Amino acid sequence: MQVAITVNGQTYERDVEPRLLLVHFLREVLDLTGTKVGCDTSQCGSCTVHLDGVALKSCTMLAVQADGREVTTIEGLAQNGELHPMQESFWEHHGLQCGFCTPGMIMASTAFLQQNAEPTEAEIRHNLEGNICRCTGYQNIVRAVQAAANGGDG
Amino acid sequence: MWPKSFDYIRVNSVEEAITQLNKHEDAKLLAGGHSLLPAMKLRLAEPALLVDIAPLGLTQVSDRGHGWSIGAMATHAHIAANANGALAQAAAGIGDQQVRNFGTIGGNIAHADPASDPPAVLVALGAKIYIRGSGGERNVAAEDFFIDLFTTDLLSDEIITSIYIPRKEGHTNAYAKMAHPASRYALVGVAVDICTQEGHCREVRIGVTGATTHAVRASGAEAVLQGAEINDGNIAQACEAIQADIADQLLGDAAYPEDYRQAMAGVFLGRAIRAATA
Numbered sequence: 107m108q109v110a111i112t113v114n115g116q117t118y119e120r121d122v123e124p125r126l127l128l129v130h131f132l133r134e135v136l137d138l139t140g141t142k143v144g145c146d147t148s149q150c151g152s153c154t155v156h157l158d159g160v161a162l163k164s165c166t167m168l169a170v171q172a173d174g175r176e177v178t179t180i181e182g183l184a185q186n187g188e189l190h191p192m193q194e195s196f197w198e199h200h201g202l203q204c205g206f207c208t209p210g211m212i213m214a215s216t217a218f219l220q221q222n223a224e225p226t227e228a229e230i231r232h233n234l235e236g237n238i239c240r241c242t243g244y245q246n247i248v249r250a251v252q253a254a255a256n257g258g259d260g
Numbered sequence: 261m262w263p264k265s266f267d268y269i270r271v272n273s274v275e276e277a278i279t280q281l282n283k284h285e286d287a288k289l290l291a292g293g294h295s296l297l298p299a300m301k302l303r304l305a306e307p308a309l310l311v312d313i314a315p316l317g318l319t320q321v322s323d324r325g326h327g328w329s330i331g332a333m334a335t336h337a338h339i340a341a342n343a344n345g346a347l348a349q350a351a352a353g354i355g356d357q358q359v360r361n362f363g364t365i366g367g368n369i370a371h372a373d374p375a376s377d378p379p380a381v382l383v384a385l386g387a388k389i390y391i392r393g394s395g396g397e398r399n400v401a402a403e404d405f406f407i408d409l410f411t412t413d414l415l416s417d418e419i420i421t422s423i424y425i426p427r428k429e430g431h432t433n434a435y436a437k438m439a440h441p442a443s444r445y446a447l448v449g450v451a452v453d454i455c456t457q458e459g460h461c462r463e464v465r466i467g468v469t470g471a472t473t474h475a476v477r478a479s480g481a482e483a484v485l486q487g488a489e490i491n492d493g494n495i496a497q498a499c500e501a502i503q504a505d506i507a508d509q510l511l512g513d514a515a516y517p518e519d520y521r522q523a524m525a526g527v528f529l530g531r532a533i534r535a536a537t538a
């Protein structure tokens with residue numbers, strides 16, 4: 107089936123099988139491998155991207171469902187060679203160790219900060235429930251998100 | 261994991277969806293995909309055709325004065341932000357941010373996962389499910405809609421269009437849930453809709469999910485509360501009664517066995533009553 111999906115501002119027209127998951131469209135068709143696959147059960151969140159501005163687990167949507175819509179991936183956050191403030195903050199606050207969960211964590215947290223610019227720690231934790239990290243123990247991830255919400259100085 | 265191959269079409273009207281379901285024996289509707297796609301990835305479901313109903317809209321969450329009309333395609337996030345009481349509480353506690361953004365209430369109840377949250381709430385609120393199929397339109401009370409594990413009253417060529425929740429003057433309600441630590445699905449969820457006058461219960465409905473094969477009413481616990489003063493003793497009695505109500509329909513696993521969930525149904529009923537009458 108023919109689809110036209112806009113990813114990080116550029117529209118890609120491709121012929122895809124209906125069973126192609128959006129995450130595989132990103133990784134294997136477009137070679138945007140920043141988005142990860144960490145599970146088979148829609149639970150880990152490492153595949154999180156934005157679809158029309160809201161957080162989505164891209165392993166739980168077909169590429170054909172995204173036809174005509176706009177996707178932002180981790181590769182689309184930095185602008186003109188400058189890291190996004192959330193990326194800076196993860197770096198600054200040591201919000202990662204192996205880094206596998208990080209693209210998903212950053213996409214999930216940037217999405218919900220757009221709805222709630224000044225979240226409490228509890229709200230940050232609640233909104234990251236769909237993202238699993240096997241390394242950090244979450245403390246620094248929460249700190250990084252909190253600091254980014256406070257304009258980088260938390 | 262990749263799902264098995266299938267055909268895919270998008271439909272622009274409810275009629276078209278029904279026609280497709282009628283024409284293809286092995287067709288399934290696709291709403292948010294957040295129950296169906298995980299099942300297809302694990303090859304637990306292998307439909308030959310997916311009928312994508314996203315273009316239909318049906319996303320309203322509107323207060324009609326005499327009650328609420330919730331479109332089948334309203335997402336959990338939309339309901340959490342725009343409804344109130346037990347329904348909004350349940351929606352806000354579903355899975356995680358990403359799941360709430362795309363999972364719909366129609367897909368949730370059609371799938372009838374025993375660990376789903378909304379079914380208990382719809383049973384307690386006396387909701388009606390509006391359904392269309394080749395036989396025309398009909399509606400079913402939520403308590404008659406859920407029949408068994410992953411089994412509802414829905415026929416294979418039918419589509420849920422909306423859910424109606426009647427407004428009941430003087431009633432308050434709440435949903436209390438024990439979430440699975442990994443998936444956030446309900447191990448036990450209890451919804452209470454109650455009307456009290458001078459500290460006494462005039463009317464009450466209780467719905468249970470998670471602990472049972474499907475969402476059910478707890479009529480024994482309701483009978484204990486009916487007419488009774490809302491106090492610790494009577495709440496404790498209702499919490500005993502609910503365990504008898506669900507004794508024949510219990511569900512469990514190695515980590516959270518049947519008798520544990522049965523006991524927790526009592527605990528969470530107590531929390532829901534206190535929250536609804538606070």
Ligand SMILES: Cc1cc2nc3c(=O)[nH]c(=O)nc-3n(C[C@H](O)[C@H](O)[C@H](O)COP(=O)(O)OP(=O)(O)OC[C@H]3O[C@@H](n4cnc5c(N)ncnc54)[C@H](O)[C@@H]3O)c2cc1C
Pocket residue numbers: 147148149166288289290291292293294295296297298332333336353354355356359362363364365366367368369370371373375376377378414418419420421443444445446
């Ligand atoms: C990680 C994760 C955690 C979750 N946690 C929870 C939780 O804590 N609590 C909870 O309640 N749920 C939870 N869910 C399930 C979630 O709520 C699903 O979104 C919902 O159950 C299905 O809705 P959907 O729109 O995605 O339906 P789909 O997956 O598109 O469809 C599900 C089924 O319903 C049918 N269907 C869909 N729409 C209609 C309609 N309008 N009429 C008739 N049939 C229809 C489909 O054919 C299919 O059989 C979780 C899901 C995931 C992936």
Ligand code: FES
Pocket residue numbers: 142143144145146147148149150151152153154163164165166
């Ligand atoms: S890969 Fe784990 S949630 Fe998508």
Ligand code: FES
Pocket residue numbers: 201202203204205206207208238239240241242
């Ligand atoms: S940093 Fe390794 S999984 Fe999160």
